[in-house]
Amino acid sequence: MPHVEATFPVETDPGGSAHRPEYVEGLHALEEWRWRRAARRFETAARAVGSADARFNRYLAAQGYALVRGGEVAGINLCRRALAAERRDAEVFEFAARAYLHLGQRAHAWECIEKGLRRDPLHIGLKRLLVEMGVRRPPVVPFLSRNHPINVVLGKWRSRRHSAGVAGA
Secondary structure (H helix, E strand, O other), X not given: OOOOOXXXXXXXXXXXXXXXXXXXXXXXXXXXXXXXXXXXXXXXXXHHHOOOOOOHHHHXXXXXXXXXXXXXXXXXXXXXXXXXXXXXXXXXXXXXXXXXXXXXXXXHHHHHXXXXXXXXXXXXHHHHHHHHHOOOOOOOOOOOOOOOHHHHHHHHHHHHHHHHHHHHO
């Protein structure tokens, strides 16, 4: 899966508090693809604020995302924990969606994006992620599952036909 560029805001949390310096350092480590360092910085930030802080779930989800990107699939459990407790911060949903995408779980990523956009309909990161994911067409034969061999073959045929039509236009 190609790397999806993410730009996470660093200024303040949902409550308007400044972020911990460890969190900002973790974001910089993400930009440099230093997954383990990012995860450690996010973990330090989460421990520093404690679970009662409005920033905690964002830091936890960020840690989970960094772990997943670093090859530790169990990091998704941190994202799930943050999602279960989060009520306002759309960033938590973006981190989780990106982690699910990295694991190839588009349906879970889509669900995170939808829930995050319900909390913040103007969230740029989630809207960008939605565009990057693209929209799947419905199965060619709607009463069969998307993975049914007939739908797979007809879907590939439809896709090639559509691509040829677009290229020829």
